Amino acid sequence: MSQLLDPDERALQTAVRDYLTAKVAPLVATHERERTFPWELLPQLYEFGYVRGVVSAELGGDAQSTMMQAILMEEAGRCWGSLRTTVNVQTMVARVLAAAATDEQRARFLDPLLAGERFGFFALTEAEAGSDAAALRTTARATGDEYALNGSKLYITNAMRADFGIVLARAVDADGTDLGVTAFLVERDVSSFGVFDIPHMPVRSTTSCELTFDGTRVPAANVLGPVGGGLSLAMNAVNMGRLNMAMGAVGLSQACLEASIAFCRSRQQFGKSIGGFQLVQQMVVDIATLTETSRLLGYQAARVLDAGEPGRYECSMAKYYCGESAGRAATLALQVHGGAGLMEESPVERYFRDAREATIPEGTSQIQVLHLGKALLGVSALR
Ligand SMILES: Cc1cc2nc3c(=O)[nH]c(=O)nc-3n(C[C@H](O)[C@H](O)[C@H](O)COP(=O)(O)OP(=O)(O)OC[C@H]3O[C@@H](n4cnc5c(N)ncnc54)[C@H](O)[C@@H]3O)c2cc1C
Structure with missing residues (x-):
């Protein structure tokens, strides 16, 4: 504690x-x-x-x-x-x-x-709009008191089970004028759209879904926030999502540490506990150091947000560092476990797969680096 x-x-x-x-x-x-x-x-x-x-x-x-x-x-x-x-x-x-x-x-x-x-689900990403989310192409054409959605979304978490979702689409008026990216509340039992599960490696108890909209009718009463205000709504939520992912990665690193210590205590080779070998101790100490430094960055970002500051820099740094560190901690934990770590009956096998998720959604590690680089140097390398 x-x-x-x-x-x-x-x-x-x-x-x-x-x-x-x-x-x-x-x-x-x-x-x-x-x-x-x-x-x-x-x-x-x-x-x-x-x-x-x-x-x-x-x-x-x-x-x-x-x-x-x-x-x-x-x-x-x-x-x-x-x-x-x-x-x-x-x-x-x-x-x-x-x-x-x-x-x-x-x-x-x-x-x-x-x-x-x-x-609920939250649908922003598309096949051609991942890191560059603003490039999304799904449209929502106004027709009377409804919108007709056309397009698709990719990698949408838990859309198989969710009852409704927030879908970001480009609103278009009856004349075809682009009104900007807008958030729509789309209900599964009201609007007709396709939901397809895409099998994936990490977080296997979630679904990762493709959504398809082919003239999907959504009542105008389900527009969330101002027309054209969808991207800023999404980006405000993403900042907190980055910290949440960072802290999840801290917890994953902690689990890697606990599993590795327990395994070192129980596993004997060459007539002694493997925790007594200096090279094994190096791996365990590295996991512990990655975990503690990640925790410090994550807590610092949380304190900054609680102080009422925007915290974009701190959340990006926490997402970047904690996500990458969880990947390293899980790799080391697997090595500490030897062959046992590769078996599905070991929790470390799951930690290793799940750690791969920490560096991708809510802005990849590379995108976080570019945000941080811009904050430090005043020059955007994004475009
Ligand atoms: C498990 C999982 C769950 C997800 N859940 C959701 C969800 O619920 N809702 C949702 O909307 N989305 C979700 N996503 C999508 C996620 O947000 C995107 O995968 C992520 O934003 C990256 O987009 P991409 O996969 O298209 O990669 P791309 O943007 O195609 O990136 C590919 C590679 O290029 C790099 N790259 C891209 N642009 C640059 C640049 N300018 N400079 C340097 N490098 C760059 C990236 O870092 C990456 O290494 C989920 C993804 C996963 C894997």
Whole structure:
């Protein structure tokens, strides 16, 4: 437990860690193997502040500090990458709804989301618009009191299970004038669109989906925020998403450390515990150092946001460093475990796969470097 936390923060960390260890960790191996997810557990987790914590009390949330949210994401990442990814997306949807939904939209989407009765997805990425998200081509043409969506989205987390999603599309008026990227609330039981699962390597208990829109009708009442204001809504949510991913990576590194220490204590070779070999100690110390430095950067970013600063630089640096470090920590943990680490029965095999996710969504490591480079040097290398 970190000395960097105040007593309330430490109490939350202990409570959520105990709960995840007792109730969720025993389910992970089976769900990963079967590529399923225990959605019914989420409302209980929301009691700790997952998802609800980012919404103000007036809107029905728990109004937690960013630091509390960082702790929750760290603990989710320590337990299960698929859980961390799932709550991260729900959190992002909750934040965007809280920022932009009308009273009527809040009653239909935010309230049931916070109650764990409805789940959402967040659809920005397209085949030709990944890191360059602003290049998205999906259109939403205004026709009377509806919009007709045409286009597709890629790698959308948990769209197979979600009840509705926030879809970013380029609004076009009846004359064909581009009104700018706009957010739409698209419901699976109201609007007709294709959802296809794409098998993927990490976070196997999530789905990663292609969505196809072919004249999909969406009521004008489901426009979220101002027409043309979709990208800034999305980018505001992405900053917090970066910190959430960073803290999930810290938790994953911590899990690598704990598994490696336990394995060193139990595994004997050449008549002694492998923890007694200097080269093995080097690997374990490197994992510990990566974990501690990652945690410091993540907590620092959370404190900066809690101080009311934008924190873009700190969130980018945390995402970059913690994500890359988790990859290195998982590689080392696997090496500490020898052949056992490559077997699916070892949690380290999962940590290794899940660590690959930490450097890609919410802006790849390279994109974070370019944000940081621009902040330091005043020159954008993006275009
Ligand atoms: C598991 C998973 C879940 C996801 N969930 C969602 C989701 O729920 N919703 C959603 O909208 N999206 C989601 N995504 C998409 C994710 O946000 C994108 O994958 C990510 O933004 C990168 O885009 P890309 O994959 O198209 O890579 P590209 O942008 O094609 O990048 C390919 C490579 O080129 C590099 N690169 C690109 N541009 C530059 C540049 N200017 N300078 C230097 N290097 C550059 C990248 O760093 C990368 O190494 C998810 C992705 C994954 C893998």
